[in-house]
Amino acid sequence: MDNVPGMTTETGQQATSAQHLRDAMVRQLIDLGAARSPRVLAAFRTVSRHLATPQVDMAKAYEAESATITKTDENGVDISSVSAPRVQAMQIEQADLAPGMTVLEIGSGGPNAAYLAEMVGDQGHVVTVDIDEDVTARAERFLAETGYDRHVTVVTADAEAGVPVHAPYDRIIVTVQAADIPPAWIHQLKDGGRLVVPLRMRGMTRSVAFVRNGERLVSDDIQLCGFVPMRGAGENRMRLAVLHEADGEEVALRLDGHPEPDVPALSAALYEPGTEVWSGVTVGGMESKDHLDLWLTTALDNLPLMAAKPAARHRGIVAAASPIGIPALVDGGSLAYRTSRRTDDPDRWELGALGHGPEGQKTAERLVEEIQAWDREHRGQQARIEVHPAGTPSDRLPSGQVVDRPHTRITISWP
Numbered sequence: 001m002d003n004v005p006g007m008t009t010e011t012g013q014q015a016t017s018a019q020h021l022r023d024a025m026v027r028q029l030i031d032l033g034a035a036r037s038p039r040v041l042a043a044f045r046t047v048s049r050h051l052a053t054p055q056v057d058m059a060k061a062y063e064a065e066s067a068t069i070t071k072t073d074e075n076g077v078d079i080s081s082v083s084a085p086r087v088q089a090m091q092i093e094q095a096d097l098a099p100g101m102t103v104l105e106i107g108s109g110g111p112n113a114a115y116l117a118e119m120v121g122d123q124g125h126v127v128t129v130d131i132d133e134d135v136t137a138r139a140e141r142f143l144a145e146t147g148y149d150r151h152v153t154v155v156t157a158d159a160e161a162g163v164p165v166h167a168p169y170d171r172i173i174v175t176v177q178a179a180d181i182p183p184a185w186i187h188q189l190k191d192g193g194r195l196v197v198p199l200r201m202r203g204m205t206r207s208v209a210f211v212r213n214g215e216r217l218v219s220d221d222i223q224l225c226g227f228v229p230m231r232g233a234g235e236n237r238m239r240l241a242v243l244h245e246a247d248g249e250e251v252a253l254r255l256d257g258h259p260e261p262d263v264p265a266l267s268a269a270l271y272e273p274g275t276e277v278w279s280g281v282t283v284g285g286m287e288s289k290d291h292l293d294l295w296l297t298t299a300l301d302n303l304p305l306m307a308a309k310p311a312a313r314h315r316g317i318v319a320a321a322s323p324i325g326i327p328a329l330v331d332g333g334s335l336a337y338r339t340s341r342r343t344d345d346p347d348r349w350e351l352g353a354l355g356h357g358p359e360g361q362k363t364a365e366r367l368v369e370e371i372q373a374w375d376r377e378h379r380g381q382q383a384r385i386e387v388h389p390a391g392t393p394s395d396r397l398p399s400g401q402v403v404d405r406p407h408t409r410i411t412i413s414w415p
């Protein structure tokens with residue numbers, strides 16, 4: 001681009017140290033596998049993202065894994081942020097952008113729109129929309145300060161209706177968690193265009209890269225991610241079934257269309273000693289379990305994610321905890337959740353399940369059977385996710401798990 005990003009308000013010394021931080025961030029993005037294309041790397045080397053979050057340390061703004069929360073609601077739920085560079089780079093790679101494209105970003109912040117502007121160049125156009133006027137005002141200030149305002153149009157609106165005035169788009173990148181795909185997003189995308197969206201299916205959110213094929217979307221890449229929840233007409237929050245409540249030690253099931261659990265029975269079961277069942281399947285310490293978990297939710301019907309605070313793990317109430325949640329198979333008053341133990345190889349862990357309640361062992365065995373099935377049949381593969389309009393008859397859907405939402409029928413299948 002012909003501007004010199006970030007130079008308007010920085011001294012020469014600040015600009016030099018920002019450039020060092022950007023270069024280090026780009027090396028981290030490569031190491032994490034989040035970015036590889038030369039044009040993506042160049043964009044991340046260029047944008048002065050720290051100017052969007054003057055409230056945080058400049059070094060923090062360039063940490064690859066660090067998101068900056070910019071707004072929290074009255075219940076303490078994060079509702080706006082500048083996403084972590086790793087997540088932004090991953091989605092931009094998924095979008096496969098080229099110069100001259102028209103792109104819609106849903107959920108604004110500033111830096112990501114600037115990266116998109118770098119990717120589409122002077123002949124391209126970026127539209128960024130946010131439901132929150134505080135956010136769009138902040139994004140506008142950042143884009144003006146860094147010189148990207150010439151290539152980015154900022155709109156304040158509920159993105160449920162897309163932004164028809166600038167459609168059709170070559171790419172739509174959603175940067176807020178969505179439980180459904182509004183028809184406007186499909187219709188405002190060119191046929192063959194790509195929609196990248198953090199889609200929540202049965203409690204699990206994945207950044208899915210879809211290609212539009214008529215009225216249908218078909219995935220070609222799926223990555224683990226976490227995003228703030230959608231607000232406005234598409235709001236669809238998960239409900240928490242709290243199994244254990246003590247200061248800072250909460251354990252809860254996140255319900256997303258799952259049957260109503262028997263909370264008193266499950267809660268009592270959790271306090272009783274559990275039964276471990278081991279699978280013989282091992283994973284590397286750094287190996288992601290996101291495809292396994294997506295397989296488990298395809299294969300098993302009642303598998304909400306169990307969220308537990310680290311303190312609950314330290315007190316021994318649960319044996320495993322993760323901020324994203326751990327799949328837990330529920331069967332009446334019994335439950336079993338995925339866990340792991342060290343093997344003789346210091347970098348490998350064996351997967352298993354810990355069952356609680358009268359049917360705890362059987363439930364753990366069932367979960368372990370599906371861990372073994374994944375290892376045998378699906379390890380190293382990605383699921384295929386398709387989005388069809390609501391009302392599509394079941395016999396016209398691909399085989400697999402179906403997630404019904406108000407606008408769409410989402411299918412998850414495995415090769």
Ligand SMILES: C[S@@+](CC[C@H](N)C(=O)[O-])C[C@H]1O[C@@H](n2cnc3c(N)ncnc32)[C@H](O)[C@@H]1O
Nearest residue numbers: 080083107108109112130131159175176231232
């Ligand atoms: C993670 S932030 C966006 C981060 C941004 N893309 C960046 O530069 O990193 C998600 C944003 O989505 C916005 N949002 C939530 N619901 C929305 C809706 N229905 N329409 C448009 N924006 C929405 C929130 O206000 C929030 O600012």
